[in-house]
Amino acid sequence: MRRAPFGWIIGGLALLLAAEVIVAAGSGFLEIPFKEVIRILLAQLSGTGSSISLPRELPPVVVMDVRLPRIITAALVGGGLAASGAVFQGILRNPLADSYTLGVSAGAAFGAALALLADFTLLGVWSVPALAFAGAVATLLAVIGLAGAGAEGDFSSSNLILSGIIVAAILSAGVSFIKYLADEQVGIIIFWLMGSFASKGWGDAGLVAVAVGLGGALFCFFSRELNLLALGSRTAGSLGVSPRKAALVLLVGASLVAAVCVAVSGIIGFMGLLVPHMVRFVTGPDNRRLIPASLLAGACLLLCADTVTRAVLPREIPIGVITALIGGPFFCVIYRRRMQPWK
Amino acid sequence: MLTTEDINFSYGDKGLFNGLSVSFAPGCFYGIIGPNGSGKSTLVDLLCGHLRPGRGMVTLSGRRLDGHSRKALARRIALVPQELRMDFPFTCYEMVMMGRYPHIPRFAGPGEEDHRIVAAVLDATGLAEMADRCIQRLSGGERQRVVFARALAQQTDVLLLDEATAHQDMQYALGLLNLVAGRAAQGGLVIAVMQDLNLAALYCDKLVCLHQGRLYAAGPTAEVLTSAMLRAVFRVEARITRDPDTATRRVAFARGAAKCA
Numbered sequence: 001m002r003r004a005p006f007g008w009i010i011g012g013l014a015l016l017l018a019a020e021v022i023v024a025a026g027s028g029f030l031e032i033p034f035k036e037v038i039r040i041l042l043a044q045l046s047g048t049g050s051s052i053s054l055p056r057e058l059p060p061v062v063v064m065d066v067r068l069p070r071i072i073t074a075a076l077v078g079g080g081l082a083a084s085g086a087v088f089q090g091i092l093r094n095p096l097a098d099s100y101t102l103g104v105s106a107g108a109a110f111g112a113a114l115a116l117l118a119d120f121t122l123l124g125v126w127s128v129p130a131l132a133f134a135g136a137v138a139t140l141l142a143v144i145g146l147a148g149a150g151a152e153g154d155f156s157s158s159n160l161i162l163s164g165i166i167v168a169a170i171l172s173a174g175v176s177f178i179k180y181l182a183d184e185q186v187g188i189i190i191f192w193l194m195g196s197f198a199s200k201g202w203g204d205a206g207l208v209a210v211a212v213g214l215g216g217a218l219f220c221f222f223s224r225e226l227n228l229l230a231l232g233s234r235t236a237g238s239l240g241v242s243p244r245k246a247a248l249v250l251l252v253g254a255s256l257v258a259a260v261c262v263a264v265s266g267i268i269g270f271m272g273l274l275v276p277h278m279v280r281f282v283t284g285p286d287n288r289r290l291i292p293a294s295l296l297a298g299a300c301l302l303l304c305a306d307t308v309t310r311a312v313l314p315r316e317i318p319i320g321v322i323t324a325l326i327g328g329p330f331f332c333v334i335y336r337r338r339m340q341p342w343k
Numbered sequence: 344m345l346t347t348e349d350i351n352f353s354y355g356d357k358g359l360f361n362g363l364s365v366s367f368a369p370g371c372f373y374g375i376i377g378p379n380g381s382g383k384s385t386l387v388d389l390l391c392g393h394l395r396p397g398r399g400m401v402t403l404s405g406r407r408l409d410g411h412s413r414k415a416l417a418r419r420i421a422l423v424p425q426e427l428r429m430d431f432p433f434t435c436y437e438m439v440m441m442g443r444y445p446h447i448p449r450f451a452g453p454g455e456e457d458h459r460i461v462a463a464v465l466d467a468t469g470l471a472e473m474a475d476r477c478i479q480r481l482s483g484g485e486r487q488r489v490v491f492a493r494a495l496a497q498q499t500d501v502l503l504l505d506e507a508t509a510h511q512d513m514q515y516a517l518g519l520l521n522l523v524a525g526r527a528a529q530g531g532l533v534i535a536v537m538q539d540l541n542l543a544a545l546y547c548d549k550l551v552c553l554h555q556g557r558l559y560a561a562g563p564t565a566e567v568l569t570s571a572m573l574r575a576v577f578r579v580e581a582r583i584t585r586d587p588d589t590a591t592r593r594v595a596f597a598r599g600a601a602k603c604a
Contacts, residue, residue, distance in 0.1 A: 093430055224444060230431055231441070234424055235490075237393045239497070240417030240445040285431035 013296035027311040075299035082298025084254035085272025098272030099258030103168035111135020129263040136259030195266030195320030215257035223287035270327030350399035374547030417445035421494035423507035442496030504535035
């Protein structure tokens with residue numbers, strides 16, 4: 001089995017992402033030619049942005065203040081969900097795991113629904129994301145506590161998955177109950193749960209950038225340990241990894257990245273599951289290649305989906321619905337192909 | 344020298360070892376024998392630092408195991424476990440290269456020396472042809488050989504084998520044991536849990552016999568492997584003979600009155 005050269009994969013994905021950003025920034029209700037987009041971006045980067053926006057023309061304002069924050073948020077969330085999905089699959093030794101397997105999304109959904117029901121506005125626009133984040137973290141702690149440590153002092157993947165499913169089931173029942181209680185707010189709750197990048201600002205983009213940047217660095221630092229964790233704790237230990245410590249650090253890191261992504265954008269399914277799966281075909285299973293490539297591929301894919309719903313479709317459909325509607329069947333196809341090893 | 348000093352170990356409230364002391368000297372091939380549940384695998388886990396004794400200590404060259412860093416330990420002790428589970432499509436070559444991780448800095452790629460060692464080990468274990476094949480498409484015996492090769496690539500002076508030849512046919516079982524016996528002859532320390540007493544007699548210089556968490560006997564193979572021991576520990580009848588050419592012991596089992604219950 002020959003693996004494609006890593007530099008080409010990363011270079012290709014980075015070019016694709018850059019092209020997507022330019023196309024996405026140009027398309028929408030107000031069409032802006034690509035040359036103009038590039039000129040605006042270059043002017044901003046070189047610090048002369050203020051001089052062209054002095055007369056407050058429309059295109060620079062639309063690109064810089066409306067589209068770019070949304071584009072960057074979507075790309076970062078896509079990358080964060082995909083990279084954390086790859087990490088979850090490694091720790092749980094299960095190619096079908098993702099950030100939602102451990103109930104992180106259900107916790108975020110519960111927190112957000114609670115904030116919307118109680119009309120919690122203490123933290124301004126950050127009220128709902130803050131409670132969503134708190135819900136995700138509390139869920140993670142509950143799942144880790146429930147799964148406990150095995151007799152050998154490490155996390156058993158089946159314990160974690162089972163605990164995640166139990167906790168997620170309880171929480172989704174809780175979300176249903178909140179929807180039942182919320183009379184006129186039920187629409188807002190449902191809309192939040194479906195996920196959206198509409199009206200994301202630079203604040204959101206910055207927050208996700210910090211989380212995905214720190215998380216991505218952590219994942220890359222521990223990617224070799226992650227390779228060994230997939231062999232089981234006994235073998236990982238004999239190859240120089242402290243299995244319990246490495247698993248805990250990666251588990252918490254990946255959950256925090258996923259929690260920030262979900263808190264900012266709502267529930268966007270299938271990214272964490274699908275992207276590492278597709279990327280693994282090209283890079284192979286080595287996490288030192290898989291994680292950076294998943295980060296870029298996830299960014300490309302979610303930005304593409306968000307641009308389609310924002311600028312191509314006649315009416316904006318929640319992004320979570322798009323990723324599930326396209327990702328689900330697509331996943332079925334590649335999953336079946338993998339089940340038949342002679343192909 | 345790998346030593347357990349008066350160690351206690353229990354799983355929950357089920358005690359297993361109570362004051363077990365045994366030491367393993369370099370340059371020697373040790374076999375650990377004993378019936379199911381006698382603590383063979385647990386002893387291996389304690390010796391490689393995967394499990395920690397409740398009381399007492401395990402020492403390597405006079406220093407406690409937990410005084411070594413995990414990575415330093417991985418450069419001294421390699422483990423071939425019984426089972427191999429791998430749910431990701433690594434190639435054979437990539438799996439064996441993982442044995443070099445403890446020797447390669449975190450962000451560096453494998454060097455020429457690492458590639459050379461992996462290629463040599465793949466050759467020696469009969470895996471050279473399948474180096475680029477995905478691990479999930481190998482047979483059980485081939486996978487176990489990959490695990491074996493990974494431990495050899497680790498190039499440690501201590502090798503722990505936990506029934507490492509259980510899935511091999513005779514050619515590979517003898518071939519793999521010859522490889523590790525060669526390591527012992529060069530001054531390495533090999534400790535192998537063995538279920539097949541005839542293989543143990545053929546390869547081990549010394550035997551450690553465990554019975555219900557206690558050290559029943561330890562010493563040169565010819566002294567430990569007796570009909571009386573087999574009757575008392577394994578509850579089977581057997582005659583021990585001596586091969587006139589090689590002077591190794593052979594166990595001829597009798598169907599006798601052996602029962603499961």
